[in-house]
Amino acid sequence: MNHTLIKEITHDNRKIYPQVYMIKPGPVTIQQIPNLQYVSQEMNTAFHMDWTGHPEPLGEQSMLAKVVNQLKRISKESLGYKFKLMPHEIIWHNSNVNDTYSVTQLMQVPDCITVEMFEEARTCVQRNLRNNMLPETKLIGVKSVLCAQKLHIGHYRDTQITLQEIYDFVEEQGYKVKGNHREIYLTPAMADCHPPETWKTIVRVEIGR
Template identity: 30%
Template structure:
């Protein structure tokens, strides 16, 4: 059977219109860091062009060599800036730093990652392989919600999260803003996009 990690991990489900406190288990991810507006920065497009071939290469290695098939997980990203207002009010994307992520199942090892990365390198189509890494990420306690609609309409939701729900529940912000893209933006109308917005808290 094909494993569906998104279904098996309860933190990949969220509800619109409410904030939920969840504990996110440690997991390993493909990661690439970058800076700037994701709509215009060439590094963002190059990061995705690097991440996806390796993610699918690992899937097929797992299926063909290990007999364990799984559904490739959705794209995720961590976002941060010197000022939270860059997300909630001005949305000045040129000031954003980011890490794009893709969750990899625990039975795949750094050796599997190195093997697939070498195969992808031989094809010469992944421009940032030298920046791609496989790394464990332990996010812990978080608040999350499901945002329905365009990415640029997230500001009011994040403002309520940061300045309403978090202080009202005796929590404080920590870590980096996290988004999980349940929809493919290339094939989905902006008003139909489904994105989990997640914020680590203490």
């Protein structure tokens, strides 16, 4: 492997997987999502969607970005591989009786990230947290799945409108929804720079016959 060449490139998986992360405004589409690797964190959390920024788990409460930032450093030092942070993703599971939600947070990471690199990253984050415990995070691989998806433009609290469009489309096309829906938050958490009417969120559901 020519590490000299690799060091000159910062890999961006948005561009490597445009059908996953760079979809354009328009109707619902069906897309085969390739095999992808993620760092994941299970959470039970409250979402304050009236706040003008990202939902709470996408802010300081999330440890995902800290772990992935360490992976960026480790992959650069050990492999000469530089990559950009990917957007936060949330799989929405159940709403609970105490106004919290069970969710899975994810950030996609390159295939070159190994379990050993992930454990090293977790150790570094834990060391920086001192007496606070790092929540459980995992390195997971997800196999290719068929999905229906649409780009939602506007406030996050209105994504249910887009989700219903997807559900209607899936039924019309003779498919069935498999599992919980996913939202991918493309807009950075800087509400003053990005007014809510411009926020971009990919809404996606896995489907099958």
